[in-house]
Every structure is written in structure tokens, then in C-alpha cells.
Amino acid sequence: MTCKTALLYHEDYLRYDFGAGHPLKPKRYKDTFELLKRLGVFDENVRHYTPNHATVEELRLGHTEEYIHMVQKKCKADSGYLDYGDTPARKGIYEASCAKVGGSILGAELIMNGEVEHAFNVGGGFHHAREGSAAGFCVFNDVVIAARYLQKKHGVKRIAIVDVDGHHGDGTQIAFYNEPILTISLHRYGGGVLGGFYPGTGTVDEIGEGKGKGYSVNVPLPMGTFDEAYQEAFREIVPPLIEKYQPEVLLNQFGVDTHYQDPLVGLSLTTKSYLEVSSALHRLAHEFSDGKYLIFGGGGYEPSNVSRCWALIFMTIAGVKPKNSEAYRRLLDPDLKMQNPQIHKQVQEVIKDVKRTIFPHHGL
Numbered sequence: 617m618t619c620k621t622a623l624l625y626h627e628d629y630l631r632y633d634f635g636a637g638h639p640l641k642p643k644r645y646k647d648t649f650e651l652l653k654r655l656g657v658f659d660e661n662v663r664h665y666t667p668n669h670a671t672v673e674e675l676r677l678g679h680t681e682e683y684i685h686m687v688q689k690k691c692k693a694d695s696g697y698l699d700y701g702d703t704p705a706r707k708g709i710y711e712a713s714c715a716k717v718g719g720s721i722l723g724a725e726l727i728m729n730g731e732v733e734h735a736f737n738v739g740g741g742f743h744h745a746r747e748g749s750a751a752g753f754c755v756f757n758d759v760v761i762a763a764r765y766l767q768k769k770h771g772v773k774r775i776a777i778v779d780v781d782g783h784h785g786d787g788t789q790i791a792f793y794n795e796p797i798l799t800i801s802l803h804r805y806g807g808g809v810l811g812g813f814y815p816g817t818g819t820v821d822e823i824g825e826g827k828g829k830g831y832s833v834n835v836p837l838p839m840g841t842f843d844e845a846y847q848e849a850f851r852e853i854v855p856p857l858i859e860k861y862q863p864e865v866l867l868n869q870f871g872v873d874t875h876y877q878d879p880l881v882g883l884s885l886t887t888k889s890y891l892e893v894s895s896a897l898h899r900l901a902h903e904f905s906d907g908k909y910l911i912f913g914g915g916g917y918e919p920s921n922v923s924r925c926w927a928l929i930f931m932t933i934a935g936v937k938p939k940n941s942e943a944y945r946r947l948l949d950p951d952l953k954m955q956n957p958q959i960h961k962q963v964q965e966v967i968k969d970v971k972r973t974i975f976p977h978h979g980l
């Protein structure tokens with residue numbers, strides 16, 4: 617069945633360009649949109665929307681005024697960095713960021729006013745950004761801003777944020793650490809030197825504080841985690857918590873840098889996992905959140921894979937398949953049949969840890 621679904625995309629997303637040598641390629645946003653058009657998925661129920669740029673007032677939902685002005689100024693000057701060296705200040709970055717935040721806000725609004733059930737902002741998911749600083753290619757945290765928008769403009773109390781990017785959703789976690797907003801992050805953790813993989817946080821014992829205790833959920837996965845082990849972790853942890861929490865709206869950062877061909881992350885997922893995760897969350901959104909399901913993009917550094925994976929995820933939640941089944945098949949990865957008993961065992965230990973640490977807070 618087709619669901620009323622919005623794709624958020626603005627040409628200005630392409631201005632999110634840190635320069636030729638930077639791994640984040642803004643072309644992936646346009647590629648996703650073009651691919652979906654070629655596949656013929658758009659009709660009266662499945663539509664593309666062009667967002668407005670977010671205003672400073674809207675950015676203030678997630679950031680300090682000083683920081684917003686600093687970004688404006690530094691981007692205009694076109695030099696230096698917005699953080700310690702990952703996120704360059706370039707002309708156009710501020711405007712592109714405003715367009716992207718605008719996309720996430722419009723997605724939230726369309727879902728709340730009932731125009732659509734699901735929305736996917738390909739240009740969203742900038743989960744490392746903090747209230748007063750950029751981090752890890754992220755300037756403004758549109759996930760946090762969308763959640764604040766839902767709280768402030770629509771009085772939403774129970775929001776679940778599931779972050780399946782290959783990196784820990786640290787900026788999002790920090791924003792809600794003291795609130796009963798359910799944030800679940802599955803990510804690679806550890807390895808390498810000095811604490812290892814970026815950003816170095818996201819252990820099982822970061823569970824939230826005060827009223828937020830038990831609502832920060834982290835699933836730190838070893839390098840090389842493959843489909844079967846990943847899906848086991850997802851199935852064992854995410855649906856039970858969502859069922860118990862019963863969110864009014866389900867948010868989902870869907871970075872695809874977990875892909876086995878991604879050059880930066882080192883996890884080993886294929887489209888099989890993306891299909892499982894998107895269909896499970898889609899089902900949970902219909903079951904508990906009246907269908908209200910907002911997806912953001914995120915990481916993904918092998919551009920041709922990114923557009924293919926996001927197109928597939930979009931079609932899964934919208935409930936559309938192209939008439940040309942060969943075109944659909946080309947979106948799928950080969951079945952790698954990957955196995956690694958040692959990694960599998962490590963993942964099962966993590967699952968046990970999460971259940972022991974988090975589940976009692978939810979009566980599970």
C-alpha cells in the first residue's frame with residue numbers, strides 16, 4: 617500500500633560543499649532526487665517538496681545566537697574551520713545549512729498537519745552539531761531542531777529518535793540527555809588508537825541523567841559488524857523500547873555510512889539491513905505513532921551507494937516499487953552471506969549489556 621510521503625529536497629543543498637578533497641559530497645542529495653524521479657515514484661501521494669530556508673529564530677530552537685552569528689560571519693569570510701578541523705567554513709555553507717534545517721522543519725510540519733504520513737529529508741541528519749559548536753561535518757543539528765519544533769509548536773511530549781548512522785549521534789544525545797526523549801543510537805565504537813573511532817562516545821553506560829535517565833540508549837558495535845549480527849541487535853533492542861515508549865512521532869537519522877563499501881566507517885552492512893530497519897520502523901510508526909515517521913539523511917561517503925540506498929529506503933516507507941523490476945533489483949546489494957562468529961559474539965554481548973542497563977528503566 618502506498619502511504620502519503622514527502623521527499624524534502626532543495627537545490628541549495630548542493631551548496632553544502634566543503635571543497636574537492638572533503639569526503640562529504642553534496643551531489644548525493646541531487647542524485648537521490650534524480651534517481652527517484654527516474655524510477656517514477658512520484659505521484660499525487662508521493663511528492664517532492666521544496667522547503668524554505670530556516671530563519672534565525674528557527675535555528676535558535678537548537679543553537680545559541682552567538683554560534684549562529686559566528687557561522688554566518690566565518691562562512692562569509694570563506695576561511696578557517698567551524699570546529700577543530702573537520703568542518704571548513706566556506707561560502708554558501710550557512711545558506712545550505714538553513715535550507716537543510718528548513719527541510720527537516722517542513723517534514724515535521726507536513727506530518728503534524730496531516731498532509732503526509734512520512735517525510736524524508738535527504739539533506740538532514742546532522743547529528744554531531746552542538747548548541748554552540750559545529751562538529752564532524754555538521755553545522756546545525758536539524759534532528760534536534762525538528763524535535764524541539766515538535767515540542768514547542770505542536771506540544772508533542774513523547775518523541776523517539778532512532779539514529780542508525782555509522783557514528784554515534786552525540787550532538788543529539790547531549791541535547792536530550794536530561795529529558796525523557798528516547799534517543800537510540802547504533803554505531804561503530806572503538807578500535808584504532810587513543811579510544812579510536814570518531815566521536816569516541818556512545819558507550820552502553822551513557823544512559824541519560826535526571827528525568828532523562830534510561831532514555832539515552834547506545835548500541836556500540838565492533839568494526840566489521842555485518843548484516844545478520846546488526847539485524848539481531850536492532851530487533852532485540854529497538855522494537856521493544858519503541859513499543860513500551862509509544863512515541864507520538866518517530867524520528868530516524870538514516871546515515872548509510874554503515875555500508876560495507878563506505879570508505880570512512882568500517883561496518884559491513886548491505887541494503888538487506890536498510891530494508892529491515894526501514895520496514896521495521898515504518899511498521900512501528902503505523903502501530904504506535906499514527907504513521908508519523910520523519911527520516912533524515914546523514915553520513916554516507918561513497919556517493920553512488922548513498923543515492924541508491926536512500927532511494928531504496930524512501931521507496932520502502934512510501935510503499936512504492938517501480939514498474940520496471942530490473943531497475944529495482946539494481947538498487948540492491950549482492951547477498952554477501954557474511955559471517956564472523958567472533959564479531960557475532962561480541963555483538964551479542966553488547967545486546968546483553970544494553971538489556972541489563974536500559975530495559976529495567978522501562979519495565980522490560
Ligand SMILES: [Zn+2]
Pocket residue numbers: 618619733734898902907933934935
Ligand atoms: Zn506508511
Ligand SMILES: [Zn+2]
Pocket residue numbers: 781782783871873914915916
Ligand atoms: Zn556518520
